[in-house]
Amino acid sequence: MTSVTPKPNASLDFYPTRIDIAADIRTAVVKILSQTLASTLDLKTQTKQAHWNVKGMSFYSLHELFDEMAGELEEFVDMVAERITALGGTALGTARIAAKNSILPEYPSDIVEGEEHVTALSDRFAAYGAHVRSAIEQTNELTDADTADLYTEISRAIDKRLWFLEAHLVKKS
Template sequence: MPEAFVKGLNDNTRTKTIDLLNARLADVISLAMAVKQAHWNLRGAGFIGVHELLDDVADRLRESSDLIAERAVILGGIARGTTEVVAEQTTMAAYPVEEKELQIHVEALKERFLDVGEKVRAAIGEAGEMGEDDVEDLFTEVSRQIDKDAWFIGANSPVPAS
């Protein structure tokens, strides 16, 4: 294993933590690409507001992926974030690439944000069980941002009739 820049973690914990980081990295990168797919292609009422929101959301997801990837490297691992690895490793449902309708994009993104957010929250618990407090904290930060962006995106859904 390459040089780690932390002390106090055994090799088994570091390896498991790096694997956990890379698993969630694949999902966060996949989610960022889904956001950009919607950003480029959506049409309909409310277009400009959602279009601009999605650019900001994609930027935040890239920041989250940087945090995740850099922690894997700090622990002595390799960040596995190429398109080939992400396509193979993501657990996120495939995004509907032929879609144009704004509301369908909003719903598709909301579903994927909720799914990835749930997996990141599970990673919080896994990191905690391994005693990797820093990664637990990192995933908590990522989870909060994903949840907030799910809310921002979901707020563009039509309000159900009472």
């Protein structure tokens, strides 16, 4: 079996681009985007975990909702990875890298009922949404309006999905 030795500092390599954003700003933005890429991949797989394993009276509707949400997250993965590469960076999106660099806690493997999955996903969508809002602020401060706009698009969708999840948890007093 052949072994491939990764290039040293592969995550720090940048490729030439004619984008008129200074290299130091692109480097800082790519660092933010890279954490988002890892966290988005992680959130997508956690959402699929819920999709595959949900049980109970709301099985079908939650199974479908979780699958739809995972599909939307896949689109965000692609958007973030492509922005990294457009800025001259390298999109690092393997499962191992995502697990290592995600801001999210591990998804519980012992939950079954729909409400448990909705609660676990709500917690993770809320944390991810906070990360994305912070990234909007950071990329605005770095004067990268395009990346901030990308984050704004993601933020709106994540807030809507969190609302969908939390609507399942509301109980009358």
